[in-house]
Amino acid sequence: MDLEVRGAQAYAASGHKPIDSEKQTVVFVHGVGQDHTTWVLPIRYFARHNRNVLGLDLPGHGRTPGPGLETIEEMGDWVVEALDAAGVEKAALVGHSMGSLVVLETASRYPERVRSLAMVGVSIPLAVSDALMTSAEVGSHDAIDMLTYWSHSKAAQVGGSPTPGMWMVGGGMRLWEQAAPGVIHSDLRACNEYAVGLNRAGEIQCPALLILGEKDVMTPVRAAQAVKEAIPDQDTVIFRGAGHALLAERSDPVLDQLIRIV
């Protein structure tokens, strides 16, 4: 569905259903340079299972036009304004990678708006290598190569897609190739500069779930330890052998975990 946020058009995948005030709502926030299509399976699942769904495209991503937002804090604010635009008072928030920082930010600063929190592939700090940042800044395809291969575990680079017949590496790469110019760099910088994450984690009032990949080199398990310890009420699930692209590599197990908390 189309929303109007800050006077501009914004897109949210809703499973082709209007918001029903009688139902609870789940919000999905994508990662660096991506969009709502990474959440297609859980969006379709929850839309059929008695939830309102908002698979947001942040500004400059997917079907939401405009320049990208510069900081995680701004993105966190924008999510709340999207909730306002959709007429949703309170929601479960789910984020992947950069999106997990965004939903953490929203949940800490707007606790009255958040019912529960799920962070898929998260670490604080979410440090970005100089090589990736530099390549992204100049718009080199090297940045997309790094994002693609570093996001998929070595096993996933061989294949074995849960969705039959799909090549996960190719799908991930194509989505990043379709990102608007400058958006990947802007998102990476936002992740790199997000300095208040651990403080925010300490302020979380709702139940939280961390979903991590054992072989994730983008947000390694050891780098998630601090955020795990900071959140008062959290549970952590680590998928053996999985990389950062958990939604592709472990589609159904991630969904099963989300069902627990949203």
Add this chain to the structure above:
Amino acid sequence: MAKPKPLGDDTLALHAGQHPDSDFGARATPIYQTASYVFKDADHAASLFNIERTGHVYSRLTNPTNAVLEERISALEGGVGAIATASGQAATHLGIATLMGVGSHIVSSQSIYGGTHNLMAYTLPRFGIETTFVDPRNPDAFLDAIQPNTRLVFGETLGNPGMEVLDVPVIAEIAHSHDIPLMVDSTFATPMLAKPFDMSADIIVHSATKFLSGHGVIIGGLLVDSGAFDWEGSGKFPTLTEPYEGFHDLDFVEEFGPVAYITRARKEGARDFGAAMAPMTAFLVLQGMETLGIRMARHVENAVKLADFLESHEAIEWVRYPGLSSHPDYELAQRLLPRGAGSIFSFGVKGGRPSGQRFIESVEIASHLANVGDAKTLVIHPASTTHHRMDASALEAAGISEGLVRISVGLESVDDLIDDLSQALRASQKV
């Protein structure tokens, strides 16, 4: 972290899409010879049907053995996904039918497999899809043939039977300038010799019957999606960008983004046309693909030696192989197919139709049959077999001379092939 190093083609050809089986550790891909798959409960079934969870429902749609093959070809071509079909023709039909319906138009190279020509020239018009055929060496002809209702540009990486090399980057640019995708049949090249997606093609079809399986034991096809074409921006493909009543108003591009095309092809075409590959066939193609790299290198090596031999033979009028400097597309082949221009080519036997027939009936190691891409060397003489009803002028119009022989060079010891063709050529010149 060090800059990522993707797996090489030979590694992908052996491993892509498959890990040792989790139940028994089977190293080879198991053959899942099953029609259907047990649901955990009613909601699990509904979730699979509604694309909320991953897994298999019915082997017309997906099958675990086929899925390995589909991933493997996607990995080698650099695409996002693929569908294994009952034949190469089924892959081409599925690829076209996913894009268009009545009132649509295709611009195709005229140098294509006869079965594909039949599909486009005679069968698709009955379903309201017309095709204009153009010279693959003339990019302007593609451009001039594009109409407001054109929905696809089609060609073969290496054309049949003249081995015309399609200038994929140029033809892709022409197609894209009109917001139309380019579909390439890359059967003769295989991903070991050409990477059409790297040259901006959008969809690839293969006859897996040929080099991919490599041993002449199966019939199969593959449809591969690059995931790169901008369907939404084009505005010409409502099957992908508008709600589909046949799947609860699913808008494929909106929900699936880069994998919209291959998802629609599976959810509609695989479901409704039903031309699925058999799991045993997928297994045999996978077996073949494990050695694709070394086989293609040897195919090319033998083809170059045979073409050189034939070009200097007194009983030969001409040799048409883009690996020879005499071929008009030699330089293009060097640029687009640096690992070799395949192992299929044609040559003219002096003496016309009767000499060609004597040649074909005299070979002893090469096999006289209607196929290509086998490990064994194959030959056919169209004027006395597939095109025997045509007179000389009709043959000429089809681009086939009376003495034309098509050869698919196999993996035999090349000296034995040279000896075999030598004696057959001697026989061909006896009056």
